[in-house]
Amino acid sequence: MDALDSACALEAKQTAMALTNHFAKQPKQTRLKSAEECRECGLAIIKARQEAVKGCQFCTDCQELIDKGKL
Ligand SMILES: [Zn+2]
Secondary structure, three states: OOHHHHHHHHHHHHHHHHHHHHHHHOHHHOOOOOOOEOOOOOOEOOHHHHHHOOOOOOOHHHHHHHHOOOO
16 A cells, blocks of 8 residues: 555545544434535535535535534
8 A cells, every 4th residue: 555545545534534423413414405505605515515414504614614613
């Protein structure tokens, strides 16, 4: 395994962990339909995020601010 492989593997692992944490925090939203556009800034939410985070209503940037209590 070279450096690029291990970097990709690490990134995939961190993404999986972040999604697991997200689901653990918001179990009630897993059945909701995801929004196609962010409710805060109106930007399109990418399909992968809509499918990965069931019921998501915000783009990753806005969700991060919300999680930090800044919105
Ligand atoms: Zn947004």
